[in-house]
Amino acid sequence: MKKISFVIPCYRSEHTLPHVIAEIDEKMKTMEQYRYDIFLVNDCSPDGTLETIRSLCASHDNIRGMDFARNFGQHAALMAGLRHSDGDYVVCLDDDGQTPADQVDRLIDKLEEGYDAVYARYDHKQHSAFRNLGSKVNERMTRSMLGKPADLYISSYFAAKRFVVEDMVRYENSYPYIIGLVLRATRNIANVPVDHREREEGASGYTFKKLFSLWFNGFTAFSVKPLRIATAVGAVSAAAGFLYGFYTILKRLVNPAVPMGFSSLMSAIVFFGGMIMLMLGLIGEYVGRVYISLNNSPQYVIRERINMDE
Incomplete structure (x- = not known):
């Protein structure tokens, strides 16, 4: 039975x-x-x-x-x-x-x-x-x-x-x-x-x-997909930052009278800084879980x- x-x-x-x-x-x-x-x-x-x-x-x-x-x-x-x-x-x-x-x-x-x-x-x-x-x-x-x-x-x-x-x-x-x-x-x-x-x-x-x-x-x-997503987002962000920097230099060369943009610079810093902190936090979550598991919680x-x- x-x-x-x-x-x-x-x-x-x-x-x-x-x-x-x-x-x-x-x-x-x-x-x-x-x-x-x-x-x-x-x-x-x-x-x-x-x-x-x-x-x-x-x-x-x-x-x-x-x-x-x-x-x-x-x-x-x-x-x-x-x-x-x-x-x-x-x-x-x-x-x-x-x-x-x-x-x-x-x-x-x-x-x-x-x-x-x-x-x-x-x-x-x-x-x-x-x-x-x-x-x-x-x-x-x-x-x-x-x-x-x-x-x-x-x-x-x-x-x-x-x-x-x-x-x-x-x-x-x-x-x-x-x-x-x-x-x-x-x-x-x-x-x-x-x-x-x-x-x-x-x-x-x-x-x-x-x-x-x-x-x-x-x-x-x-799943390790979050880490892979973080890697992809980081790559896209780096590419966007490179293209934006190239665009800024090109714009300055074409028109020297264009003032350097403090606002755009700060926006880029805040954006990439936030992305870096997000990725580090995600990695830290995985490391923390490994640490807790090793301590036999x-x-x-x-x-x-x-x-x-x-």
Whole structure:
């Protein structure tokens, strides 16, 4: 009998999490051909989410809980759950009830067809305009930097086979980026349509700062294209500066009465100075990530394991 492991990152979900678990339980009663367990990872939520997880673990033998020592982010929470899971299929979903757990059979059926990973596709997302904008920026970035197929829709609700998960958890450096790890393991990925619900309560935990950090992490985590773009921009800027200097000298020779342009000189200095600082900052970001990785900075730190063998 095959087994499904559900991985749910938890943050500010003390009221919504029990509904998500109840929905999984009800759905799995109709999928008796599978065993299942659930991994709840508390990303140092400031509300009563941890107590909710403790209560759920106490009332369910197949629910495991983990509590982070500090907030490490959704992708780190996913990595913790993936690393402890042992199902033939692993399903990741949200804790707010917006991702329909009762439609998990659609993802599993697609895996059974032979795909290695399956992402839920939403025809009508119930996120805010700001969150949707962040998703679009992230989608563009993954397409250009990570080689994501243009027709592949990426969401937080997905399922993957065991061998894909095993390859993902081999990544032990800081700054994990889930879609980058999936694309690194396989390109045999499909979409299935599912509904997207309105949030039951509260607001998304993704602020502008967190969305930008997520986007920049994907921008630099699995690709050297930013450095190549920086090289190309530097070459174009140098060529533009050379041509402008040639134009200035030629103009002076043709008409000696033309005054030397202080404004144009300052504009050129500011432009090229800014470009240099931008490129140095980008290089510094890569060097900093290498430094942090060499210092073995952890993806996450687990303070407490609940209903799990140590």
